[in-house]
Amino acid sequence: MSNNEFTQELSVIEGKPSLRSLDEIISKPLDTKPDKKYYIALGVTLTMLTIGAVALAYSFYYGIGLWGNNNPVGWAWPIVNFVFWIGIGHAGTLISAILFLFRQKWRTGIARFAEGMTIFAVITAMIFPIIHTGRPWVAAVYLLPYPSQHSLWVNFYSPLLWDVFAVSTYFTVSFTFWYVGLIPDFASLRDRTKSKVKKIIYSITSLGWRHSNRHWRHYEMVYLILAGLATPLVLSVHTVVSFDFAVAQLPGWHSTIFPPYFVAGAVFSGFAMVQNVLIFIRKIFNYEHIITLDTLEKMNKIILLTGSMVGYAYTMEFFIAWYSGVPTEMFTFVNRAFGDYSWAYWIMFSCNVFIPQLFWFKKIRRTIPIMFVIAVFVNVGMWFERFVITVTSLSRDFLPSSWAYFKPTIVDGALLLGSFGLFFTLVLLFTKSLPVISIAEVKGVVDGSQPSHGEH
């Protein structure tokens, strides 16, 4: 074979594994019985989930008065958690859509997993605004424009309604995108499984995919189109989430910086979460040559970039507050940094702005334990960012007579714990039921998998 090496890029998959070995290693978790560690992990996440479920049942029965929400701080933790989880969901679409458009081949190893996390994070996020209404079984219907006996429609000028459309569209499109990506993998699994039941399941889910090039031709075009549609979509979702705040008149919220600031923050926290989970996945399932250290390093670079953008937004907010000359606006920001909630503000600031700056050092970008810890800090910081934005502004609004300090209750804590339980339970089940790495995509980027330039 003539191979004109001089145009070759550095491979994103290490060691040029054979295609069949990729099949084997990726489908191994699906073919083998889970080990003890898996059950322990699942036990932990299910316990967390149960605690959350019990807290939720209590909240339904006795009402949401069990939460810490008080009179000025009506939004409190449910919205903090909602924005946090929606943010986590953004990395998946960014990796699968935006990096696809930019032809970043290193995304292939992590795209499937990140997309899965997007879906789980959005599911987790959607719970919170609905339960926040107190009567979700009613609210779930009232959120949609349906012809009711009141003959009244929903308010299409409300950012909260935009949110309903944005998040549900995001979920639907992400899920579709994910499923389209899974079809060829289901077909590969169908052809290699020896179990009869699995064969039937994979035959149904693969829709009878034949790896035909006459199909690939349309398939690749659709993948490109979906990436093109998902890119503005992912940017729009957090923009709309930020409108929930920015369209309100409250000091600290009514600001045009919110959409880009929220999107950067979402990508920031999403990448941190994906990086955290992938570190475990690549180690446990021996995917070190597919999800390489280079890939992790590139993710850390994105964390550094978005973290700096978030840091810029934090400081710019102060400037704009001063420049606006609005006393309440100025007070809000001074209060954030030095008021009752200054502890939360400085946790946020140090976790999101100072700590990720360590990623300027190549050695730190490539040392797994350190990058793991930094990403954990980033997620803590990003949760606190939403806390600071929501709670400080609400607890100190225009009228000093309505000011009040917000304190969460144990039920709030249990719900947050439960949301982590739900998310990680879904992640764990995912690792054992679906290929966590896109088999077809990874095969396409292995060295020598594409025809050499000399031939045509």
Added chain:
Amino acid sequence: MSEKILYSYSALFDTPDKIIHAAKTVAEKGFKKFDVNTPYPVHGMDKAMKLTKSKIGWVTLVFGLTGTLTAVTMMGWMMAVDYPIVIGGKPYFGLPGFGPIMFELSVLFGAVITVVALLMFFLKLPNNSHPVHDTEYMKNVSSDKYGILIEATDPKFNKNEVEALFQELGAEKILPIYFDEEEISFKPKIFDKKFIGFLVIVAAITSLSVYGTMNKVLYMIPFSWMSEQGKSIPQETSKVFKNGSDMLPPVKGTVARGYLPYRFKGQPDKAAELLVNPLLPTEENLALGKTKFNIYCSPCHGYLADGKSRLNGNFPAPPTLHSNKVRNWTDGRIYHVIMEGQNVMPSYAHQLSEKERWAVINYIRVLQRSFNAKESDLL
């Protein structure tokens, strides 16, 4: 064993370069009904197979715009035609406010319908009864081999020639693919007894659960539209206290704030002896006393407490407070009169608070002094 019907001849190759070359050659030879199966999309294969660019983008465009239009029509009709309400001073039909949902619905329609169109119309899936399924050929191309197949129905198809062609191209393996017996005599199983039974069971479960939810579950706590609110309802027995009420009567001897009972009822002498004026004649107290005196006392006793008032003549004349009797009374004795009244005068206990009573007494003392001023008072 009935005779098998040939679907195609297929060949497996080892490397992407070989399959590109094979596809190119087969296409150049003029075959039309041939296909290449690869585990992943191989770059340049469309060109080699002489395939045109996919036109599925048009589906996205058309249905994306349909989504935009649907959103505008829906929101415009609901907000401006069916039930117009002014919201925040915005126009009924406000395009900027519709923007986000227009965008979301465009993406939603565009993405979902594109995928449905791709699977159902462009790829004609789901199809699990294609002849290549479950063949050795399929098992290889879905893992690590690159396959090409030429269908037997192609006008140029000739068993031997095709086999020779594949050999010449360097095929690793050449395999004929036959139709399965089942695939030829395939009948839809929609009217299968089992399937219909399954549908009936699904319908029964669905209707029962919907009926149960709408008629039973939604009327149970906590789904019951807040009918259970944990508040006390008038005229209903409550479980809070044993006597069936939500509130208990006050403990015996309970005194309302500011309503201490008068200790010297009917005992003017004791009151005169034991009650002591707690207020000093400060400017503030005298001002209060003056206000209250002018309101409550002056109608009968006059502004100067001399009994010359605007009600003079309508009642038995009220006495002057400058008499020796009153001047020699202690503050406690006057207090007693304010509390209990005297002759025609009723009790003023309800009009004046305790502090105000003493303040009024201080003011009366001032008036008395002013009528009997000494020289030293002038200084």
